[in-house]
Amino acid sequence: MAETKKLMRALAGQVQDVPPVWMMRQAGRYLPEYRATRAQAGDFLSLCYNPDLAAEVTLQPIRRYGFDAAILFADILLVPQALGADLWFVTGEGPRLSTITTPDDFKALRPVEDIHETLAPVYETLRILTRALPRETALIGFAGAPWTVATYMIAGRGTPDQRPAHALMAADPATFDALIARITAATIEYLCAQIEAGAEVVKLFDSWAGSLKGDAFDRYALDPARQIIAAIKARHPGVPVIAFPREAGGRYIGFARATGADCVALDNSVSADWAAQHVQPDGCVQGNLAPHHMVTGGQALVDETRRIVDAFSGGPHIFNLGHGITPDADPDNVQRMIDAIRG
């Protein structure tokens, strides 16, 4: 049967006149219906662990805009929580976790096979979505990449330069490597369970890959992605994987070939023309409109959207932002972007 989903066609390498489009954080605070459902759930984590409401917020941007893909509503920090870390969110500030800085902290973590106990509601959200989504909409599952997840587990919060994680890597490489290995193994089990529950594509978010340089990039961004993708492909051969080594710069070149990813997602610090020349020859790329256009709008939004579509028109492309849409975005600007792509 011919593939009806535009996103799946792009991931299979097809070049399309109109690229598929979705947005990172498309279910989020810029939407009034999201804020209402989150209030109904009580708080962000309760929303993540409530399958009916998490499915509802996943569907909201699909109903409003008809995106070509829905991304599971959850968070990358549910994996540390499933491994036994304490996790909470401070309003207006972001996540907080219990920290891993000593061998004993690491030893107190739960084994990989225990994660499903905590994560079962996420799989239920996916099962609901497989029944509720329009037939042309692809369903994306995701996880954080080991380095990015480790930066939060080590520091206990988001850090501008990931210094605590770099410090542990230098001071106690054995504990650091054991943590990366534990997260890698958990991520494989988590993503395979998401696929078994209905995810058709999975995406690996390495938001802080840009702070890894040289050999450290190979060891902690590239190699874990390669291991995770190989394990997924062994168990679920047909399921495409999108890798997002954010701010990898020159290291975007060859990343798909080295890891086996079907698509590399690009942040907006690289130009579309550069990426079309150096990254897209290896396969599908996703990106890379700067999120601030969703706030500022106007003709610049339309011009920049068309410029990106044109730049990537010679190969397989999924239109997206270069990072998540921000809470101050104007929902009308999202429609303007979609019209500029499909118009």
Ligand code: CP3
């Ligand atoms: O893209 C999607 O819409 C799917 C759901 C999703 C969320 N977070 C929901 C969320 C996904 C894929 C993520 C990924 C995520 N979470 C990343 C990697 C991508 C990136 O943004 O770099 C990271 C680093 C996190 C950790 C995290 N979660 C932080 C640092 C924060 C606080 C910052 C913020 O934006 O508020 C969150 C909270 C979070 N995750 C929200 C949403 C919709 C906002 C929570 C709220 O409703 O108050």
